[in-house]
Amino acid sequence: MLKILQVRSIFRATVSCNHSYHSTIRNMKFIKLSQTDALMPTVGLGTWQAEPDVLQPVIYEALELGYRHIDTAFNYNNEEAIGNAVKKWIDDGKGVRSDLFITTKLPHVGNRASDVEKFLNLQLKRLQTAYVDLYLIHVPFGFNCDHTTLTPKVDADGNYELDMETDHIATWKKLEDCQKSGLIRNLGLSNFNEAQIQAIWESATFKPQVLQVELHAYFQQQELRNYCTEHDIVVTAYAPLGSPGAKSHFVNKYKYSPGVFPDLLTVPEVVTIAKKFGKTPAQILLHFLVQQKIVVIPKSTNKERLQANMDLYDFEMTQDDMNLLIRLDKGEKGRIFNFLFWKGVENHPEYPFKEVKKDICTESN
Numbered sequence: 001m002l003k004i005l006q007v008r009s010i011f012r013a014t015v016s017c018n019h020s021y022h023s024t025i026r027n028m029k030f031i032k033l034s035q036t037d038a039l040m041p042t043v044g045l046g047t048w049q050a051e052p053d054v055l056q057p058v059i060y061e062a063l064e065l066g067y068r069h070i071d072t073a074f075n076y077n078n079e080e081a082i083g084n085a086v087k088k089w090i091d092d093g094k095g096v097r098s099d100l101f102i103t104t105k106l107p108h109v110g111n112r113a114s115d116v117e118k119f120l121n122l123q124l125k126r127l128q129t130a131y132v133d134l135y136l137i138h139v140p141f142g143f144n145c146d147h148t149t150l151t152p153k154v155d156a157d158g159n160y161e162l163d164m165e166t167d168h169i170a171t172w173k174k175l176e177d178c179q180k181s182g183l184i185r186n187l188g189l190s191n192f193n194e195a196q197i198q199a200i201w202e203s204a205t206f207k208p209q210v211l212q213v214e215l216h217a218y219f220q221q222q223e224l225r226n227y228c229t230e231h232d233i234v235v236t237a238y239a240p241l242g243s244p245g246a247k248s249h250f251v252n253k254y255k256y257s258p259g260v261f262p263d264l265l266t267v268p269e270v271v272t273i274a275k276k277f278g279k280t281p282a283q284i285l286l287h288f289l290v291q292q293k294i295v296v297i298p299k300s301t302n303k304e305r306l307q308a309n310m311d312l313y314d315f316e317m318t319q320d321d322m323n324l325l326i327r328l329d330k331g332e333k334g335r336i337f338n339f340l341f342w343k344g345v346e347n348h349p350e351y352p353f354k355e356v357k358k359d360i361c362t363e364s365n
């Protein structure tokens with residue numbers, strides 16, 4: 001049974017007496033994870049596409065605003081900047097490491113049991129921390145690693161070299177060892193489908209506690225969420241605003257353009273509800289998720305948006321408002337992140353999105 005907790009006292013009163021800071025803390029909510037009873041803040045700061053030099057001061061700023069949950073990954077190339085900002089925040093006497101909930105992820109190029117310790121140790125070093133609060137397997141598939149650059153091997157035609165030996169159970173066992181030894185506090189998965197989670201669940205001693213997946217008004221993943229509720233797995237929504245910056249990133253970096261791309265912030269239903277509550281469309285999209293006990297990790301490097309994105313708990317939407325947004329769901333058609341920008345990935349035996357794979361097969365037939 002997932003419970004949202006409003007916690008006022010777990011943070012030490014170490015920070016300034018700035019009024020807005022305290023009200024932010026008061027409004028913070030947490031969700032308890034299975035097995036460890038760890039408290040995960042329901043709003044975290046996403047950091048994908050945040051360049052290190054921009055991100056470093058933003059992390060400090062975010063901590064000052066009251067963020068206590070940071071989401072990063074090996075692949076975001078910004079763990080070092082986050083480590084620097086957190087260290088400065090702690091050295092400045094603003095708080096202690098145990099005030100924070102830091103999530104990072106095992107990359108596709110390290111998605112094998114023999115590479116877990118190598119990547120985890122490197123990430124801990126970059127983050128300048130003795131442990132991470134949550135470690136996720138970033139994607140269920142694996143690529144062969146260019147060991148000089150720690151990036152995927154890509155052939156002359158731009159195809160990613162697939163590691164066809166990906167073995168989730170073996171990798172998970174290794175992660176369990178790292179959890180036992182204290183390098184990782186909590187464990188989870190990202191971008192796994194239900195069958196893949198279930199296979200790990202059945203063999204795991206320490207069960208997956210969190211699933212991080214794409215989730216927003218156009219792609220609500222109700223079936224997968226039901227499965228998670230039944231298994232006491234907390235769901236974290238990535239791209240909760242529909243990832244407005246993703247399209248240009250896909251086009252610029254991979255020359256890959258998804259056919260349709262949503263602009264959730266201008267959807268009339270979202271705008272109408274925002275006006276009704278005197279909130280921004282982004283706050284409505286985020287509140288819609290947290291009201292359903294889903295953790296959100298919106299990314300922003302802009303101070304005003306950072307502040308607004310965590311200011312979600314001073315209003316309550318009615319069931320009618322919620323229903324309006326629930327009806328926006330486009331099912332599989334709402335998915336933005338199918339990872340096809342990694343050329344050839346759909347041929348990996350653990351490529352998770354069967355519907356997408358079927359579409360591709362149909363088109364080429």
Ligand SMILES: NC(=O)c1ccc[n+]([C@@H]2O[C@H](COP(=O)([O-])OP(=O)(O)OC[C@H]3O[C@@H](n4cnc5c(N)ncnc54)[C@H](OP(=O)(O)O)[C@@H]3O)[C@@H](O)[C@H]2O)c1
Nearest residue numbers: 046047048238239240241242243245282298299300301305
């Ligand atoms: N596990 C995975 O495979 C995976 C995949 C994707 C993302 N993620 C994680 O999830 C996080 C969130 O996803 P995301 O970054 O793709 O998308 P998102 O949080 O839905 O959207 C971020 C974009 O929206 C803009 N934005 C933020 N707040 C806004 C507001 N209040 N009003 C208008 N625009 C706003 C940001 O620009 P500004 O910075 O200029 O505000 C940025 O371009 C990532 O950063 C990452 O940590 C995980």
